[in-house]
Amino acid sequence: MSGSIRDGGRRASWRAGALASLALTLGACNYTSGEVVATIPDDYRMRHPIAIEEGRQSIVVFVGQGRGGLTGPQRDDVLGLARSWKREGTGAIVAEVPAGTPNARAAADVYRDIRAMLTASGVPARAITMRNTMPDDPRQLAVIRLSYPKIAAVAGPCGLWPDDLGPNINNPGYSSNQHYQNFGCATQRNLAAMIDNPADLEQPRSETAAYTPRRSALFEKYRKGESTAITYPDADKAKLSDTGK
Numbered sequence: 168m169s170g171s172i173r174d175g176g177r178r179a180s181w182r183a184g185a186l187a188s189l190a191l192t193l194g195a196c197n198y199t200s201g202e203v204v205a206t207i208p209d210d211y212r213m214r215h216p217i218a219i220e221e222g223r224q225s226i227v228v229f230v231g232q233g234r235g236g237l238t239g240p241q242r243d244d245v246l247g248l249a250r251s252w253k254r255e256g257t258g259a260i261v262a263e264v265p266a267g268t269p270n271a272r273a274a275a276d277v278y279r280d281i282r283a284m285l286t287a288s289g290v291p292a293r294a295i296t297m298r299n300t301m302p303d304d305p306r307q308l309a310v311i312r313l314s315y316p317k318i319a320a321v322a323g324p325c326g327l328w329p330d331d332l333g334p335n336i337n338n339p340g341y342s343s344n345q346h347y348q349n350f351g352c353a354t355q356r357n358l359a360a361m362i363d364n365p366a367d368l369e370q371p372r373s374e375t376a377a378y379t380p381r382r383s384a385l386f387e388k389y390r391k392g393e394s395t396a397i398t399y400p401d402a403d404k405a406k407l408s409d410t411g412k
Contacts, residue, residue, distance in 0.1 A: 169280065169377060176201075177212055180361060181236050181316075186199055187231065188378050203310060207356060209345055211346060211351025211352070211354070211355065212351070212355070213381070214346075214348070214350075214351065214352075214355075215323065215325075215351055216320050216355075216369060217320050217321070217322045217355055217358065217359045217362075218320070218321055218322065219243055219317065219319075219320055219365045219368065220308040220318075221257060221315060221316050221317070221319070221320065221370070222316070222319035222321065223313055223314050223315070223316055224248075224251065224255075224256075224314065224315055224316075224317050224319070225253075225312055225313060225314035225315075226244050226245075226247075226313050226314075227310045227311070227313075228241055228244070228245070228272050228277065228281070228310060228312075228313065229241075229308065229310050230265075230270050230274045230277050230309075230310065230311060231270060231273065232270045232273055233267050233273065234273055234277075235272075235273050235276035235277065235285075236280055237275065237277060237278040237280050237281070240386045242284065245281055245285065245313070246284065248285075248315075249277070249284070249285050249289065249290050250288070252290060252294075252380035253288075253289055253290070255317045255318070256315045256316070256317055257315075257317055258292065258315055258316040259293075259294045259295065259296045259315065260285065260295050260296070260314070260315045261297075261298060261313070261314050261315065262278055262281065262282070262296065262297045262298070262311060262312075262313050263298050263299075263300045263303060263311065263312040263313075263314075264278045264297055264298070264299055264311055265298070265299070265300060265302070265309030265310070265311070266300070266301065267301055268301060268302070268309040269309075270308075270309055271309070272410075274309065274311055275380055277311060278297065278311060278351065279332050280396050281311070282295055282297075283314070292349045300312075318358040318365050318366075319359075319363040319365060320360075320362045320368060321353040321356075321359055322352070322356045322358070322359040323352055323355055323356045324352075325349060325352035325353055325354070326349065326352075327348055327349055327352075328347075328348065328349060330347070330348065331346055332347055336354035343410055
C-alpha cells in the first residue's frame with residue numbers, strides 16, 4: 168500500500184514538473200526584453216518619405232541699368248507665373264525689387280509693367296506685395312524676384328553618408344547586407360519634384376464628366392454590331408513602304 172502511494176506521488180511530482188517546464192517554455196516565446204535597437208529601415212520609402220508641406224515657387228527677372236521694360240521671354244515668364252498662381256498659389260505674390268543699386272530706377276519701371284501684367288491676367292491687386300531689397304554682394308547684379316507660396320511635395324535632404332560603405336572598424340554592420348543611408352533618396356526627391364498635384368499622394372481625384380458625343384457615337388456602333396475601333400483616314404500616308412502587303 169505504501170509503495171503504491173510513493174509511486175503515485177512520484178507520478179504527480181513528474182507531471183507537475185513537466186507542466187512547469189512547459190509553462191516556462193511558452194512564457195519564453197512571448198517574452199520581450201523591451202530593448203529597442205535603432206536600425207536603418209530597409210525600405211527606402213520609409214527612410215526617405217515624401218512629405219507634403221508649403222513651399223515657394225519663384226522666377227527671376229534680370230534688369231539692366233538702361234532698360235525700362237520687359238523683354239519678350241520675360242513677359243512669357245510673368246504670364247506663366249500668373250497662370251500657375253491662379254491654379255496653385257496659397258498666398259500673395261511677393262515682388263522683391265532692388266533699391267539703392269545702379270539699376271534701381273530701371274527695376275522700378277519694370278516692376279510697374281510686371282504689376283500691370285499680373286492684374287491684367289486675373290491676379291487681384293491686393294494679392295501683389297512689393298518689397299525693396301539689396302544684394303549681399305555689390306558685385307552681383309540686382310534682380311527682381313517674384314515668388315508665392317504653394318503646397319509642394321518634398322523629400323530629402325540627400326547626400327547623407329554617416330557611415331563608410333566598405334569595411335570599417337567604426338561600422339561593424341557593413342556586412343549586414345542592408346541598404347546604405349542615402350539609397351533611394353534621389354529617386355524619392357525626383358518623384359516628389361515631378362508631382363503636379365501633391366493631393367494625388369493622399370487621395371484620388373474626383374471623376375469628370377465623360378465626353379458625351381464620342382461615347383454616343385461608340386454606343387451607336389456597338390448597337391449596330393459595327394467595330395468600335397478608331398480608324399484614321401490618313402493612317403496609310405505615314406507608312407514608308409508597302410512591302411509585305
